[in-house]
Amino acid sequence: MNPDRNLQWESFENIDLGDPFFDGLKASYSEFSDWFHRKAKDRALVMKDESGKIQGFMYLKEENEAIDDVNPPMPFDRYLKIGTFKINAHGTKLGERFIKKAFDFSIAMEIKKLYVTIFPDHKTLIDLLIRYGFKKVGQKETPNGTESVMLKVIGEIKGNVLEDYPIISSRNNRFLLGIYPEFHTRLFPDSILHNENTSIVDDVSHTNSIEKIYICRMQGVEFLKKGDALVIYRTKDDRGSAWYRAVATSLCMVDEVKQKNEFKTLAEFVSYCLPRSVFTKEELTNYFTTWRQMYVIRMTYNTALKNRIIRKRLVEEVGLSKGDYWGFMKLTAYQFNRIATLGGVDDSLILD
Template identity: 50%
Template sequence: MHLERLRFKEINLADPFFDSLKAGYKEFPIWFAKKAEDFAYVFKNPQGTIDGFLYLKLENGPVSDTKPPLPSAHRLKVGTMKINAHGTKLGERFIKKIFDHAVFDKVEEVYVTVFSHHSPLIGLLERYGFHAAGTKESPNGTELVLVKQMKAAHADVVLDYPLIRLHDKRAYLLALHPQWHTRLLPDSILKNEDSDIVQDISHTNSIHKVYLAGMFGMEALRRGDVLLIYRTSDYQGAAHYRSVATSVCVVEEYRPIHSFETRDEFLTYCRPYSVFEEQELQRFWAERKYPHVVRFTYNLALRKRVTRKVMIEEVGLDSSARWGFMSLTHGQFVNIIRKGLTDEGLVIYQA
C-alpha cells in the first residue's frame, strides 16, 4: 500500500476521490487551496489515483463551535479523513498515524467531526475509543463530534489503545531476530530522531500484528499481557550494545496452532496482520515448527534504545538467562520503559 506524506499543493484536487468532499463541504476547494504548504497523508492505489486522505491539525484552547463546547485543552484535530475501502487495512493505518501524532505531541485528546451517515468510519473510530461528545452545526448540516481522550481507560486492549494497562497484568520480554523485527515493526524505531516515528509511512506501521514463534513458555500468554519487544543482535558489534529493547505491545489473543481446524482458517487469521509471506505461512502450517500464534497491538516505540548492557547492569536482568521469551517484574518493565524515554502518561499503573 502506497502511503505518502505530501504538501496540499502536491495533491491533485481534481482526483474523483475528492468529489464527495466537495459535495458535502461547499467550502472544501477554497479551504484546500489555503492549505497549500501544509502536509497531509495520501494513499494512492496501484493505478495512481487516491483512495485515502488524512489531514491532522494541532489546536490549543476551547472548541466553541460545537454543542456543547469542548473545554480548553491541547488537542489534535482530525481535520479531514476519508477512505475508499477495498478490503485493505487502510483505516487502521490511518488510526495508527493519528495516535502516533497524538503521542508525539503529547495531546490530551483527539477529536473529529463526521456526518452520521458515515457509519463505517464512525464504527472504526469507536472501536479505538472515540465516543460521541456533541454535535456541530454548519451550512453543510449537522455533524457528530467524536472525541478520544488519550488517557481515559476502558479496561479493554483495543479501546484503551495506545494506553498500556500495567496494573495486575504480566509483562514479558519477547525477542525477535533482526530480519523479523524489520518486517514486524517500522525501522524508524531504531533511529535516533523522534520525528521518524511520526513520519514513518511504511506498510509495517499498523496497529495489529500476528507473530508465530516456538519459544518455550509462550502458551502462558493471555489477553492484556504486556510485551517488551527485544531486537537481538545483528552481529555488527558486541551483543551488549547491538541487542536492544525497541517497543511495547499488548497481547490481544494467544492461540496454539492446533486450535485452527484447517489451513484456510489459519491463513485467514494470520494473513491480514502477519509479517510472513503466504508461502511462509503455508510452510509453517505444514511443519508446525512454530506452534505459538500471538496477535497483539503495537502500542509504543521507545524513543531511546535500551541496550542489553543497560538492562543487565542497570535494570538487573539475568545475563545467563535465555533471552527469547522471559518474564519481567513490574519494576523491571517500568525501569526499562523509563530508560527508553517513553511517555509514562500512557502507562496505567493502578486500577
C-alpha cells in the first residue's frame, strides 16, 4: 500500500516527455530531451493530478566523488544530488512534500549532504530550500547560463527548527500529543496505518506541507515552546480498545505555539491556520467564535516511525502510565528516545 497515491517512483521510460509539464525544462535546457532519454532505466519521483498530468518531478542521484564541475569544487564525499526538481506551484505546498521525500531518501541511504544546482530566477524554490537549511556554496557554469549551487548538510545544527530539519532534538521538553484518526491521516500522510484508506491523502496543503498546524484546547499545551519535541499519538478508532488500536506514529518539532488572544481578528486566525491545518474555513471560524481558549501548534513533520508502537507497548516497554491523560503527556528524555528506538528512527536524526 502506498500512502502517497499520487506521488510515485517511475522509470523515465514510462514517463511521458511530451507532457506539457516538461515544456519549460526543454526550453531552459537545450540538452534536456537527450538527457531524459539516457536515463530510461533510472527512476524519478513523479506527482500526477487526477487526470494523469504531471504536477511535480524530482530526480535523485547518489554521487560518491568530488564535485569538480562547480566553483569552488566540493571535496570528495557522499552526496545526494537533486538532479532535476520542478513543480507546478498551485498553493498546495507541493514543493515541501518533494523536499521531505528527498530528506527521507537521503536518510534511508545514510547520505548527509544534499545539493542542487538551480538558476537564480527560480526564487520561490530557492527560498524554500533556504528555509530548510540549504545554503549557497558556489556556482556552476553551463551552456544555458550560471546556476547557483545549494548545499544542505543534515546534522549541521543552526539552532533553528526549520533550518535544522529533519533533525529532532530531545534536549528541550518532550511531549506526547494525541490526535484523532480523522485528522491524523490527512495531516501526516507518511504515517498512515496499513489498514487505512489511502484515498484521503490528496494534493492539498496540509497533506503536502512539512510544517503542520494543529488546534486544540487540551490543558498543558500552553507550556509547549519552540524547540520542544513531540511524539504524535493517533488515538483509537472505533474498531477496538486503545490498548491495541491507539499508536505512536511520528516525531515532530514545535516551531511556534499561539493562543487565541494573539490573533486580533478571525481573518488573521484563518489566514494563519488554513494552509497547514486539516480544518476547513468553516471549522476554523466555528472554533474561533465559540471556543473561549485554544492553542495553535505549528510544528515540523520530521519523521514517521517505521514501526508503529501500540499503547500496550508504550506502557509496558516505554514506561508511560495507563492512568495519565493520553491527549497530552510530558515525556522524559528516556521515554522519548526509547520511542524513537522502538519506532526504528535513524539514530543520526536524534540530537540528545
